[in-house]
Amino acid sequence: MRTTDLTATDVDERSLRSLRGWNLVLALLHIGQALAVLVLATDFAVTVTQSLPTGPPGTPPRSPEALFDVPIGAAVAVFLALAAVDHLLTATAFRRTYEDDLRGGINRFRWLEYSFSATLMVILIALYTGIDGVSALIGIAGANVAMILFGWLQESANPPGRSTVTMKPFWFGCIAGAAPWVAIAYNLVAAEQVPGFVVGIFVSLFLFFNSFALNQWLQYRQVGRWRSYAFGEKAYLILSLVAKSALAWQIFAGSLAT
Incomplete structure (x- = not known):
């Protein structure tokens, strides 16, 4: 908890009660969808591979080897469940901490949850566009987590009562977050043929991710x-529900179409 006598704009008892209700409803909606996906899921999975060097630099690597499979239905259920847990905890067990944070103009729970759920979402679209090498996926995950944590830093650097506003963390986060999209877009453009639903998922995910950045800006x-x-906090809650729900069912529907 940050110590400050200043309170973020409009964070009063009335708005906090409203936000608690929103968090409880969103927890139910997310966990309900996660359970529905698990019930409807098939055994469709995407294989993560590795391609290791066989000699000095310049030596052709081995053909990609299978490492493990990512069951798409379970992965979709996981990022929905992560959101449900976040909303439930901030409305119950960690309500006091959550509300104290909001008064200080920050929500650490949001950024922690996004760093896991949003990163899993990006990894899934990367897998759908043919980026299945474990090294590439680690890099994509790291860049996305960095983007999320820069969002956290943006809030930390601009407490209530500030005399000036710095946008440096925001713009640094935009740069870090662009890297996964460049890699995914390259695969879409370079591939000889890409299913239409994959292009649709890419466009949707890109727009939704940028809507979170726009909200902070x-x-x-x-x-x-x-x-x-x-x-702004309520806008984040609405975006969380709409973005995760839409993308979950698009990705899940894609697994049924393959």
Whole structure:
């Protein structure tokens, strides 16, 4: 908990009660979808591979070897369940910490959950576009986690009552977060043939991810209703539900279509 006598804009008892209700409802909606996906899931999986060097630099690597399979239905259920756990804990066991954080203009629970759930989502779309090498996936995961943590740093660097606003963490996060999308876009463009549903998932995921960045940018540029930190927090909750739900069912439907 950060010690400050200043409170983020519009974070009062009324807004906190409203946010608690939103978190409880979102927890139920996310866990309900996770269970539905598990019930409907097939055994479709994508194999993660490795291609290791066989000699000095320049030596052709071995053909990719299978490492393990990622069951798509279970993976989709996991990132929905992660969101459900986050919303449930912030509305119950960690409610006091969550609300104290909001008063201080930050939500550490959001960034922790996103670093896992959003990264898993990006890995799934990478797998769908043919990026299945474990080394590439580790790099994509690392860049995405860095992007999320820069979002956390943006909030930490701009507490209530600040005399100036720094956007450096935000823009650094944008740079880090762009790397996975460049890699995924390259595979889409370079491939001879890409299923239409994969292109649709890519476009949807890209737009949704950028909507979270836009929400933070609007918050710290104090645009319209985003002058209220409580409004920005509610926007994050709505985006979490819409983005995760839409992308979960797109990815899951893609597993049924293959």
